Amino acid sequence: MITYVLRRLGTGLVLAVLVTLITFLLLGTSFDDVAGTLLGSGATPESIQAQKAHMGLDRPVLTQYADWLSHAVRGDLGASYFTAEPVRSAITARLGVTLSVVLAALLFTAVISVALGVLAASRGGAVDRVAQGASLIGFLVPNLLIAIALVYLLAIKLKWLPATGYTPFAEDPGSWATSIAIPVAALMVPGIANLSAQIRGAMIGELRKDYVRTLRTRGVPTRSIVLRHALRNAAGPALTVLSLEFVQMLGGALIIEKVFALPGFGSYAFDASLQGDVPIIMGITLFGVLLVVCVNLAVDLVNGWLNPKARIH
Amino acid sequence: MRIRFPLARPLSRVAPVAVAGAVLLSTTACDSQSGDASSGSGRTLSLAIIGTPNSFDPAQLVEGQQTYVWNSVYDTLLIQDNEGRLVPGAAESWEYTDDARTLTLRIRKGMKFSSGTPVTSAAVKATLDRIRATPGASQIGLAAVASVETNGDHEVVIKLRHPDGSLLSALSGAPGVIGDPKTMTSKGSALNPVGSGPYTLDKGATVNGSVYVLKRRDDYWNKKAYPFPTVKVRVIADRTAALNALKAGEVNAGSVEATHLGALKSSGFEVTNVEATAAGVLMLADRDGSKLKPLGDVRVRKAINMAFDREKIVKQILQGSGKPTVQVYNPKGDAYDPALEKTYAYDPAEAKRLLAEAGYANGFTVPMPSLVYTKPFEPTITQSLKDIGITVQWETVPAQQTNSAFISKKYPMFFTMDGLNTAPIETRNNFSPTGTRNVFGTTDKRFDALWDQANTEVDPAAAAKIYQKINAFTVENAWNAPVFYAGTHWVTKKGIRYLGDGSSTFSTVRQFGITGQ
Numbered sequence: 001m002i003t004y005v006l007r008r009l010g011t012g013l014v015l016a017v018l019v020t021l022i023t024f025l026l027l028g029t030s031f032d033d034v035a036g037t038l039l040g041s042g043a044t045p046e047s048i049q050a051q052k053a054h055m056g057l058d059r060p061v062l063t064q065y066a067d068w069l070s071h072a073v074r075g076d077l078g079a080s081y082f083t084a085e086p087v088r089s090a091i092t093a094r095l096g097v098t099l100s101v102v103l104a105a106l107l108f109t110a111v112i113s114v115a116l117g118v119l120a121a122s123r124g125g126a127v128d129r130v131a132q133g134a135s136l137i138g139f140l141v142p143n144l145l146i147a148i149a150l151v152y153l154l155a156i157k158l159k160w161l162p163a164t165g166y167t168p169f170a171e172d173p174g175s176w177a178t179s180i181a182i183p184v185a186a187l188m189v190p191g192i193a194n195l196s197a198q199i200r201g202a203m204i205g206e207l208r209k210d211y212v213r214t215l216r217t218r219g220v221p222t223r224s225i226v227l228r229h230a231l232r233n234a235a236g237p238a239l240t241v242l243s244l245e246f247v248q249m250l251g252g253a254l255i256i257e258k259v260f261a262l263p264g265f266g267s268y269a270f271d272a273s274l275q276g277d278v279p280i281i282m283g284i285t286l287f288g289v290l291l292v293v294c295v296n297l298a299v300d301l302v303n304g305w306l307n308p309k310a311r312i313h
Numbered sequence: 314m315r316i317r318f319p320l321a322r323p324l325s326r327v328a329p330v331a332v333a334g335a336v337l338l339s340t341t342a343c344d345s346q347s348g349d350a351s352s353g354s355g356r357t358l359s360l361a362i363i364g365t366p367n368s369f370d371p372a373q374l375v376e377g378q379q380t381y382v383w384n385s386v387y388d389t390l391l392i393q394d395n396e397g398r399l400v401p402g403a404a405e406s407w408e409y410t411d412d413a414r415t416l417t418l419r420i421r422k423g424m425k426f427s428s429g430t431p432v433t434s435a436a437v438k439a440t441l442d443r444i445r446a447t448p449g450a451s452q453i454g455l456a457a458v459a460s461v462e463t464n465g466d467h468e469v470v471i472k473l474r475h476p477d478g479s480l481l482s483a484l485s486g487a488p489g490v491i492g493d494p495k496t497m498t499s500k501g502s503a504l505n506p507v508g509s510g511p512y513t514l515d516k517g518a519t520v521n522g523s524v525y526v527l528k529r530r531d532d533y534w535n536k537k538a539y540p541f542p543t544v545k546v547r548v549i550a551d552r553t554a555a556l557n558a559l560k561a562g563e564v565n566a567g568s569v570e571a572t573h574l575g576a577l578k579s580s581g582f583e584v585t586n587v588e589a590t591a592a593g594v595l596m597l598a599d600r601d602g603s604k605l606k607p608l609g610d611v612r613v614r615k616a617i618n619m620a621f622d623r624e625k626i627v628k629q630i631l632q633g634s635g636k637p638t639v640q641v642y643n644p645k646g647d648a649y650d651p652a653l654e655k656t657y658a659y660d661p662a663e664a665k666r667l668l669a670e671a672g673y674a675n676g677f678t679v680p681m682p683s684l685v686y687t688k689p690f691e692p693t694i695t696q697s698l699k700d701i702g703i704t705v706q707w708e709t710v711p712a713q714q715t716n717s718a719f720i721s722k723k724y725p726m727f728f729t730m731d732g733l734n735t736a737p738i739e740t741r742n743n744f745s746p747t748g749t750r751n752v753f754g755t756t757d758k759r760f761d762a763l764w765d766q767a768n769t770e771v772d773p774a775a776a777a778k779i780y781q782k783i784n785a786f787t788v789e790n791a792w793n794a795p796v797f798y799a800g801t802h803w804v805t806k807k808g809i810r811y812l813g814d815g816s817s818t819f820s821t822v823r824q825f826g827i828t829g830q
Contacts, residue, residue: 030713030714032717033711033713033714033716033717034713036713036714036715036716036717036720037713037715037716038449038450039448039449039450039716040375040376040450040716041716041729041731041742041749041750042450042452042453042742042749043716043717043720043749044453044720044747044749045720047448047452047453048717048720050448051448051449053448054447054448079500079503082365082367082368083365083366083367083368083503083504083521083522084368084370084373084500084503084504085503085504085521085522090521090522093520094522148553151557155557155561156557156560156561159561159562162561162563163554163557163558163560163561163563164547164549164554164555164557164558164561164563165523165524165547165558165563166523258550258551258554259551259553259554260554261523261547261548261549261550261551261554261555261558263520263522263523267550268522271365271550274712274713275713276713
């Protein structure tokens, strides 16, 4: 097990090096543009060259990458070309904002989807039709529209929740919860639509299997059959969908962060890409790869814990 | 003879307060009676801006909306007041020698950095030298400076390689800030600035890239010009989010799009329309025709100027937020001449005639960079030029390549939307042989003569007349094809008022006042 985890982490590190190298090589073609953006409308060919030399961007690209990598392995990801903010602390702070929203949305997505999916599959009839209808609506309505509607109602009209901004948990847990409430709601709707349909399908499949009939004949209560046996077996594919939802939510967080003016990872990455802020783009790429590797590994481990057949020996 | 510029009006030191008082006098009673308890000196200005402030290193400051933050922390040698006049800042007076090659600034006594260190001429010299030696956006403002010397603790002497009419304007902006020599070279100054300005950055409450909280200094020399004890600057890039923040009461000042004004007015917000803060200009950069021969012919450039129905563009694309123009200078500034606006009426038939006369009856094709901000205007530009026989080929350029694309000389024409500046800086950028928007470096003997006069003229009133002549010359010779001025709609909560009218487009918290004070 430990060997497996270490092997996966090792593969992740190799992947991170390859992805960051490719990213750096691609960025290497636009160093003139970075210097030009920094200098603004006052840029001249001469000042761009001076700026590049000042920033060390006139060195060979591979030398620069080696320099970046040698610092990165020591935990130094450099500083933003534009704000001079250290990349590691900036990303950590912004990742905290994004993960607050995404993990909360993921948690609610999982809980509500399991409840909806299990109810729809085990009860059938009107409950199933309502759950399917709700799922369809969740698929069809873009989360941006949901966000705008919620802001209008809850923040502007009723003034129950803030329309924009973020309060760190450590500063005020209550304000933290209200500051992420609408973004979380907007982010989890498509996730619930997707995951509840997945769980419903998987549960219906499980409940039709022979072992369920056997359990019924042996007098095992329906509640136990559904929750302890069928759900456990149906959870594997659902977990895979959940991990994909996580990645999708990280992407969706970009729009949500913009709409709610949250100082998160997504909007930070977006702005850095527009400006060509190389140290930030590299740091975000590295964190992004490692995050996806870790989430996928965690999902595989949870999957193995839930389903003995999926365990790695 | 030495011409002195002490402050034409000693009272101008408190000009912002005076302006605020004058403008607000008529509304005082009304606001007082409204019972708005939040009005008064305890109020926080909570301002929404679009872009994240760059580094606070004095050598890396960038002008634009982020100026609201750094201009609160740092003093500048001169100040551009809300009426666009240059008035004393950290320098209480200044004077040029006759040949305009030496500028002497007298630094105000008793000023201190927030660290407690006195502001001296040595600090001014250290900052100016650092800006000159460090690549950055401010460097161009001090390009003419040959040396900076101190004469005692409170006098700075700047010697120039050649006269520079834009230097005083530059010293009211980022190139004129004063950093604390003890800290400004350290890495920490980029995030935790030490200045002598009216506010200090509250690092505990500030979240980089998101919220910047500024606390007013009680010992500031011009405290009266800054009525807000606390200023909170929030970076909200999305216009809808900024609107929501205004409506929800999370910010109390910000700029919005014209379409939202009605709803905000009816919700009790105060709206101030500034008619011109930026200019939409089709730069006819290759005026010598080195890359695109037709542009070397003044008849072709005039034809291009006649191709645009400017009124319609302002009405339909800008939704009335702006006004048509054929000039690049601030309409509230000294160089602007309303009479010039009649130079190029919309007349496609005459434009085609001029093109035919120049030998281009069949028109020609021109590549232009398609940029993020040009998208809304591209169909109109394409159609307007097509109507007179010119075909535009748009080439997509990513946002971060904008400046590189301009200076690459790949594009003989390109569309810009630059913020308006003072006449000397507009002239330097747009028309001087080394101007940043004059990317082909074209010039003309008649312009050169006027430019030399403007640079050596140390009397502002006389210089203004020369800039008017430069304006007339560049319009009449169709050096560019300006299309419109774009305006800004400022929205403030009851009790707060935007004091600017566009005379100054410098972003500073001095532009906000409290009604009733």
